[in-house]
Amino acid sequence: MKVSRALAGLIAAAMLVAGCIGSDEESEPETSSTSSLAPTTTSLAPTTTVVRLFPEISWSMPARFGLDANSDGRIDVPNTAEYALNLPAGSCAGGCPVTTPTFTVLLSGADSQSDLGAIDDFTWEVRQGSEVVAGASSSIPEAEVQLAEGSYLVSLTVSAGGQLATATEEIIVADHLIVAIGDSYASGEGNPEANTIDSSGAIDRVVGIWADDGVGGPVAVTHRRAHRSTLAATPQAALVLEGRDDQSSVTLLFTARTGAEIDEGLLGPHPGSESEDPPEVPQIEAVAAMLGCEETSSGPRCNRTIDALTISIGGNDVGFNVVLGGLVLADPDLAFRVAYNFALNEVFRVAETGIEELPAKYAALDRAIRSRLEVDRIYLVAYPPAVGSGPSLCEIAAEDLVPGLEVDQEEILETVDRVIEPLAAAMAAAAAEHDWVLVDDHVDDFATHGYCGTDPYPATAYPGNPFPEPLVVPADESVRWFRRADESALVQGAAAGTFRPADLATSGTLHPNEYGHQSIRNELLAVLDFS
Template sequence: MTYGGRMRPRVIIGLALASVVAASLPAATAAAATAPTSVPRWSMIPMSKDAGGDGFIDGDGGVPSAGALSMTPSSTFVGQGNGIAQPNERLIGGSLSWYLDKAGYPVRLDACGSSGDRYTWTITGPDGASTTTAERALKKKTCATTVLLPEGQQTLTLRVTSGKKNAINTVVATVSNILMVALGDSYASGEGNPRNVDAWLSGGGLFASFSPYWDDDPCNRSTRGAPAQAALALEQSSPLTSVTLIDVACSGATVAAGVLGPYPAAGQKQSQIEQVRQLAGGRAIDLVTLSVGGNDVGFAAVLTACATDANCPVSPPPNGALAGYPTVQAGVQARVAQLPAAYARIAGCLGGASCSATGAGSSTAPLLMAPGAKVLATMYPDITRAADGAPCTYLTYRAANMQWARDTILVPSPAAAYDYVTTAR
C-alpha cells in the first residue's frame, strides 16, 4: 500500500504479525479445551514373589553366585538383603517370603488409564484422616506410585489436572494381606524337592555328585514344598490381595520336638510356634497349614522294620520312635492313640485358650489369629495302594504289610486290635 507515493512498511509488518498470531490461536484454544480424565485403579504389590517366573517363590535370602539350579550350586551366596527378589533366591532367613513393615503393606496406585498433565492421590483411612501424595507428571514412566497402607478400607481419590481443569474420581479399596503360616514335618518342608532337583532328575543319576539347594539347610526346607506352592498360587489368584508366607516346617519334626518344642537334631532352639510368634511380630494369622504326626507314630521305624522283616508288624521295633514297645504294631497303635491329645495342644497355641509350647523364649500366650482364620490339617499321601486301589508291593514290602500300614497309620482305629496274618519267614 502507498500513501502519497510512499510505502507503509510498519503497517505491512503489523498485519503480518497479526496473521501469525491469529493462525496460532485455534491450536492453543483446542489444547486448552482438552479436558483431563481420572481413572483410579489400585492393586496389592505381591509379598510372595516369583521373580524368575518358574512357579516358585523367590525371597531376599541370597542366591548362589553360580549354577543355582545345577547339580552343584556355588556355596557363595549373593544379593542377600538387597531388597530385590532375584530368580532362584532363597526365602528371607529361610522362612519368610518377604519383609513385614510396621507401616503397612505395599499398594500400587495406578493413574495410567487417565489423561492429563499431572496428578495426585488423596488417601483417606477409616478414621477420616487423609494424606495426599506429591504431585507427579502423568507420563508412562511416572503414572503409577507405591505407598504403604494398613489393612482395611481406604478411600483413594485421584485428581488429574490439565491446565486449569481438574478431573476427580474416587475408588474404595480394601487393603488385605493374607498372612499364611506353614507348620510341620517333611511333607510340609519340601523334603526331596530342593530348588535344583530337576538337575538330578534330568540326568544326575542315583550316585552322581549332587548338592541340594535348600531355602533352609538344617530343615531341608524348599519353596517347592506344597505350602509354599499353595501360597504362590493364592498370591497369583487376585491382584487385590497379597500373601506373606512364614514357613517354619522342618523335616523330621514331631509335635513335641518341632512344632511345640525345640528340635535339636535340626538345630532348632525354638519351637515352630515361637519362631512364628517372632516372625509375625504381633500380626494376626489368616491361614495355617499343618502336617505332623507321621514321625510321632514311627513312620521311619515302620519303613525300616518292613524292609527287613516280612512280618514286620509283629516283629520287635528297631531303634527310634517305637523303641521299647514289644512289637511294631503295638508301638504304632499306642502312638496313634496319643495323637488326638497332641493335636489338641497345637490347637491351643493357634488362637486357643492356652499354649503349652516349650523351649527358649516360649510363651504361654496363643498365637494371634485373625477373625475367620483357618487351620488346614493336610493329609499324608497314601503310598500303600496302587491307582486301582489294590495294596502295593515293592521289593520286601508285602501287600499284607501295606494294607496293615494303611489301616493302622493312615486311617487308624487306635482302640481296636489289628488282625494281622503272618507269613512264613
C-alpha cells in the same frame, strides 16, 4: 471403579443442558467433587465450551512372594521378622517394635484422558473414614503410598487447560499371611530345588540344594538342615495366590522341617538333623518371634494375624520311620513264622501307642497355637497313601530300600488297617474338635499314583524346580507321585539314616514328589479362605 468415557460425557452434557434450561440467571462456578460413578469437571475460569477431562484410577500391589532377589534361580523364603512385618533389614535386631505393618500400593492415573491438552497435574488423596492418611501431587501420573491393610477411598484430581476433574474409587489393601509348619510332608522333603555333585571327598556324591533366603545368609542354612523346598504344597499354593491378581500380595513364613513331631519340633526344640546341628527353636516360637507376639492376660497380641496356618503333623509321632523299617526287616523268608509275627506286632504296637497319644498331643498343639499366635484359620493337611489304594494298591513297596527285602501286600494291608486309617481318623477327630479345617480331598487323587507307579522321569534327570516357569503334572494316571529310595538317593543324595547300604540311606523315601505336592496344593487352593 472405572467409568465409561462415553457415559461420563453424556452425564457432563446432560448437566450442561439442564443448567441452560433450568435458569436464565448466571450461577456461581461449582467446586470440584468426588464420585465413584463419574468424574466432575471444574472450570478455573468462566467458559461456555463442553470439555472432556476424565481421570481414571488404577492401582496395584507389588508381589512379596515368588521373588528371587539374588538371582540364583530359587524363590526367596526370608523367614525374618523384618520380612514378615515389611520393615527395613535390621529393624528387629534388638527386638521388633510394636507396629502395624504397611504395604506398598502403586497408584496410577496413566489412563486418564483429556481433550484440553496434556494433563499437567495429578493430585492423590487417600482417606480412611474421615482421615486423610496419604497423598501426593505431581506432574507424573504415578504415585506410591504405604498403607496398612484395610479399605480406603482414593481420589484423583487432574488438571488440564484450566480445568479440574476428580474421580474416587474404593480400594482394599490385603497382604495374605500364610504360615506353614509341620514335618517332612510339609517341608517338601524329597524335592530339592535342584541338585549338584560334591567332588570334595574321596568319591563324588549328589547333594540336594534347598530353599533360599534371598541373601545366602543363616536362614538359608536352616532351610538346608530342615530340607525345605518351595516345591512343597503350601509354598506352591502361595505362589498361585500371589499371581492371581495384582491388587493383593502374599507373605509366606515357612518353618516346617523334616523329622518334626508335635513335642519335638512344634512345641519343643528339635534336636537337629545332623550331630553337629544345634537344637532348633520350636516352630510355634519361631513364628511368634517373627510376628512380634506377646502373651497377655486376654490372649496373644501380635503385630500381624495369620490368615492361614497350614499344618502337616502326626506321622512321626506315630513312628512312620519305625514302622517302615520294621516292615522291611521283618521278612517272613528270613525268620520263623512265630518270630516274624512277633516282630510285626511289635512294629504295629509302636504305631498304635502313638495313635492313642495323638488326641492329647493335638489338644496341646491347639492350646499352644491359640495362646502364642493370632490365627484366623488353621488347616490340617492329611497324609496321602504312599502305597496307593483300592484296585491300585501296591503289591510290594520299599523293595529298593534294602536289597532282597520289601514290604509285601499282606503287610501293606495290615498297615492300612492298623496305622494309616486310624491315623486319618485321629486327624479328622482333632480337626473337628479344635475347629481346624481338615484338608483331605487330595487323598483319593493319590490312589493310582503310589510307590509302585511308573517312573515320572529317569532318576538321574531330576528336573528340579522349574521356577519361574510353572510345573506341569503328567496326565498319565499311573505316574508315581512318591519318591522311591533309589531315586531319592540320586535326587538329593544319601544321608545318615536307618538303612544300609549307605547310598540308599536317604530321607526322601516315601515322600510325595513334586507332582504329589501339586495335588495337595490344588486342594489347599480349593479351601483357603481369606474373606
